[in-house]
Amino acid sequence: MQRRRKSATCICLLFAMASLPACHSCAPSLPLRRHNVVLIVVDTLRADHLGCYGYGRPVSPAIDALAANGVLFAQSRSISSYTRESIAALFTGALPSRSGASGWNATPGDHTAVLAARLQSSGYHTAFVTNTNLLTDPGFTRGFEIVRQLESAWGVSRTSGRVASAALDAVTQLAPGPFFLYAHFLDPHAPYDPPADLRSRFVTHRDAPEVEVYRDLRPQLGLFLQQGFGPGEARYEQMVSRYDAEIADTDRAIAALLAGLERLGLRNDTLVILTADHGEEFLEHGFIEHAWTLYDESVRVPLIFAAPETLPRGSRSQRQASTVDVATTVLALLGLDPDAASGDGNALFEPSGILAPDKGQHPYVGELRVAQRNVVRALASGRWKYLAAQRWLAPDERTAAVQDQDSRAAEAIAPNAPLVREELYDLDSDPGEHHDLAPQSPPILETMRKQLASWAAAVASTTPPPTINAADRERLRALGYVE
Ligand SMILES: [Zn+2]
Numbered sequence: 001m002q003r004r005r006k007s008a009t010c011i012c013l014l015f016a017m018a019s020l021p022a023c024h025s026c027a028p029s030l031p032l033r034r035h036n037v038v039l040i041v042v043d044t045l046r047a048d049h050l051g052c053y054g055y056g057r058p059v060s061p062a063i064d065a066l067a068a069n070g071v072l073f074a075q076s077r078s079i080s081s082y083t084r085e086s087i088a089a090l091f092t093g094a095l096p097s098r099s100g101a102s103g104w105n106a107t108p109g110d111h112t113a114v115l116a117a118r119l120q121s122s123g124y125h126t127a128f129v130t131n132t133n134l135l136t137d138p139g140f141t142r143g144f145e146i147v148r149q150l151e152s153a154w155g156v157s158r159t160s161g162r163v164a165s166a167a168l169d170a171v172t173q174l175a176p177g178p179f180f181l182y183a184h185f186l187d188p189h190a191p192y193d194p195p196a197d198l199r200s201r202f203v204t205h206r207d208a209p210e211v212e213v214y215r216d217l218r219p220q221l222g223l224f225l226q227q228g229f230g231p232g233e234a235r236y237e238q239m240v241s242r243y244d245a246e247i248a249d250t251d252r253a254i255a256a257l258l259a260g261l262e263r264l265g266l267r268n269d270t271l272v273i274l275t276a277d278h279g280e281e282f283l284e285h286g287f288i289e290h291a292w293t294l295y296d297e298s299v300r301v302p303l304i305f306a307a308p309e310t311l312p313r314g315s316r317s318q319r320q321a322s323t324v325d326v327a328t329t330v331l332a333l334l335g336l337d338p339d340a341a342s343g344d345g346n347a348l349f350e351p352s353g354i355l356a357p358d359k360g361q362h363p364y365v366g367e368l369r370v371a372q373r374n375v376v377r378a379l380a381s382g383r384w385k386y387l388a389a390q391r392w393l394a395p396d397e398r399t400a401a402v403q404d405q406d407s408r409a410a411e412a413i414a415p416n417a418p419l420v421r422e423e424l425y426d427l428d429s430d431p432g433e434h435h436d437l438a439p440q441s442p443p444i445l446e447t448m449r450k451q452l453a454s455w456a457a458a459v460a461s462t463t464p465p466p467t468i469n470a471a472d473r474e475r476l477r478a479l480g481y482v483e
Contacts, residue, residue: 004408005355006116008350009146010077012342012366027224027253028390029034029351029352030334030335030351030352031310031352031353032271032307032310032311032333032334032335032351032353033334033335034178034334035178035269035271035273035310035333035334036176036177036179036180036181036268036269036270037054037119037124037179037180037181037182037270037271037273037330037334038183038208038257038261038271038272038273038307039090039180039181039182039183039273039275039326039411040183040184040185040254040257040273040274040332041087041090041182041183041184041188041271041274041275041276041277042185042187042188042247042250042254042274042275042276043083043132043184043185043186043187043188043276043277043278043299044186044188044189044190044276044278044279044280044290044301045188045239045247045250045276045279045302045324046276046278046279046280046297046301047076047276047300047302048300049243049244049247049300050064050247052064052067052068052072052302052304053066053072053074053203053302057202057244058352059202059245059247059248059251059252060247060248060251061246061255061256062251062252062254062258063251063254063274063302063303063304066254066258066272066274066304066306067302067304067306067314068313068314069306069308069313069314070219070272070304070305070307070311070312070313070314070315071305071306071311071312071315071316071317071349071355072302072303072304072315072316072317073275073303073304073316073317073319073321073348074316074317074318074323075164075317075318075319075320075364076275076300076301076302076303076321076322076323077296077299077300077301077321077322077323077364077366077380078275078276078277078278078279078299078301078322078323078366079095079322079324079344079366079367080096080277080278080291080294080299080366080367080368080369081095081278081279081290081291081292081293081294081298081299081368082104082106082278082290082291082370083105083132083134083135083277083278083291084101084104084105084106084134084135084322085101085102085103085108085368085369085407086277086278087135087140087184087406088101088106088107088108088139088140088322089101089323089324089344090115090139090275090324090326090327091108091114091115091116091327092108092112092113092114092115092327092343093113093115093324093325093326093327093328093343093344093345094112094324094343094344094345095324095343095344095365095366095367095459096367096369097367097369097456097459097460098314098343098344098416098459099112099244099343100112101139102369103369103370103371103412104365104371104372104454105137105139106368106369107137107138107139107140108139108140108142109139110139113184114127114139114142114143114144115180115326115327115330115331116142116143116144116180117142117143117183118143118327118331118336119143119180119330119334119336120143120144120145122334122336123176124143124177124178124179124180125145125174125178125179125180125182126143126144126145126146126174126179126180126182127144127145127146127147127167127170127173127174127179127180127182127186128140128141128147128148128179128182128184129146129148129150129163129166129167129169129170129181129182129183129184129336130148130149130150130163130182130183130184131150131151131156131159131162131163131184131185131186131187131333132149132151132184132186132187132189133149133152133153133154133182134154135149135150135305144176144182145303146170146173146174148166148170149279150162150163150166151186155186155189155190155191155214156186156187157187157191157192157193157194157246157249158187158193158194158195158249159186159187160185160187160249160250160252160253160254161252161253161256163183163184163185163253164183164253164254164257164260165256167183167255167257168256168260168261168393169180170266171261171264171266172259172264175257175264175266177266177269180270183257185250185254187246187249188243188247188250188252188280190212190213190214190240190243190280191213191214191215191288192212192213192242192243192246193242193246193250194242194246194248194249195245196246198227198246198248198249199242199245199251201248202241202244202245202248203238203242203245204237204238204241205234205237205238205307206238206239206242207234207236208235209235209241210235210238210239211224211229211235211238211239212286213239213289214289215460217288218288218399218402219399219403220288220399221259221395221399222290222396222399225366231282231283232472236282236283239282240282243280243282254274258272267308268308268309268351269439270307271305271306271307271310271311271330271333271393271440272304272305272306273296273303273304273305273326273330274302274304274306275301275302275303275304275323275326276302277323278290278291278298278299278301279298279299279300279301280297280298281293281295281297281298282297284297284432284433285297285395285433286394286395286396287395287398291368291370291373292368292373292374292393292398293323293368293374293403294298294366294368294375294376294377294378294387295387295433295437296385296431296432296433297428299366299378301323301324303323303326305329305348307353310353311349311353312353312354312355313405315357315399317348318358319348319355319358319362320324320358320360320362320363320380320381321348321477322364322365322366323347324343324344324345324365325346325347326345327345328345328346328347329345329346329347329348329349331347332347332349332350332351333347333349333351333353335351344365346362360381360382363379363380363381363451364378364379364380364381365377365378365379365452365455366378366379367382370414371391371412371413373393373398373401374389374391374393374403375389375390375391375392375413375417376388376389376390376392376393377389377390377452377456378382379448379451379452379455380427381448381451382446383426383427383428384424384425384426384427384444385424385425385427385433386422386423386424386445386448386449386452387422387423387424387425387450388419388421388422388452389419389420389422389430390417390418391413391414391417391420392420392421395455401444415459415460416456416457416460417458421426422438422449423436423438423444424436424437424438424442424445424448425437433475436451
């Protein structure tokens with residue numbers, strides 16, 4: 001756990017407090033103290049495919065209703081576009097370079113505080129329920145009393161309802177609590193294979209052949225592009241509508257989960273948070289799937305906090321927010337020491353439940369550090385977004401990289417490795433990030449380059465040794481990289 005960055009603030013607070021007379025009635029009110037916490041993560045969920053973020057198709061009534069009863073962060077992003085890096089940061093409140101949970105096998109190391117363990121040590125009962133098989137490493141389940149990994153196969157669909165049922169079973173076991181439930185729904189992740197009723201309701205262009213991301217597009221994307229595959233083309237539109245139907249399936253499961261909490265009489269004492277680990281690319285920058293870039297289609301995710309009668313209702317915040325803020329925010333709202341999970345996160349609310357003032361001093365920092373693919377950092381502040389790559393495969397180089405990745409050792413990219421690519425976008429005039437302003441070298445480019453470099457240098461100076469799990473170590477040893 002890193003405390004160095006916060007120490008100046010703490011000292012200031014101590015001085016401020018020392019100058020005030022003791023006043024018990026001035027103690028901050030903690031309306032969420034001992035509240036249950038339900039953290040819902042929907043894998044691969046783009047914010048712009050939800051009604052509450054402006055989407056035109058009615059795929060997300062339950063999530064929209066949750067937002068209407070809570071606070072929606074309109075500018076929220078995930079810190080990575082790769083699941084394991086993103087969830088590690090969600091749990092630790094620290095970015096990959098700071099925590100060491102980076103790369104293909106990222107996992108929260110034993111040296112890092114994780115939210116579940118922190119809550120458990122404060123008297124919370126804890127449960128982890130998911131249908132992804134990507135988070136089985138003990139680093140992810142540390143601090144959870146109940147762990148339900150519902151699927152051993154990869155890429156499941158039509159199982160969101162089972163996650164909701166298992167989550168409610170776990171809650172029943174943990175009651176009367178207080179409890180922390182982590183529920184991770186994989187279904188919107190490819191392959192996009194929704195249940196029949198939602199397929200007939202939401203899937204368009206049903207006469208077109210079904211194109212599957214991993215089976216068809218990954219190995220021969222170039223061929224599909226030559227054939228005109230893309231926005232407006234039937235196979236593409238059908239594929240995206242199947243993704244929408246998977247969102248609708250998960251939304252239905254979330255409705256069941258929230259209704260179950262209500263039925264158990266727990267809803268008024270529960271803080272519900274909904275977010276995603278990353279978005280999904282649909283050719284906005286020449287490729288598909290995720291874990292390749294930090295463009296907004298890969299990182300713009302929902303972030304909603306709802307607690308009836310406690311947090312503001314129907315509020316939309318325009319402040320910069322990201323998934324790395326979640327752990328710190330939860331601890332602050334519960335009246336627990338946010339420093340226990342801090343590193344890069346900022347509390348988005350005051351302990352009293354009102355939104356924390358946004359003075360614009362907290363830019364978004366994202367990191368994708370999968371050495372087999374791309375190693376990129378992002379900095380977004382106000383209208384500007386800066387991307388700096390230390391390893392970069394162009395879209396037409398990625399198919400070969402994917403076919404090769406399982407047999408290759410990861411060549412770790414040093415935190416301070418030289419940049420191989422820089423991009424700069426004005427999100428006000430170019431929200432799709434298509435007009436790279438870096439070649440024009442505007443003054444803001446140098447400012448953001450320095451800002452990100454100084455963040456990276458500070459992090460590198462405190463980064464603990466990287467963690468290597470047993471399977472990774474075995475693979476590296478077989479390749480002669482580890483003694
Ligand atoms: Zn994911």
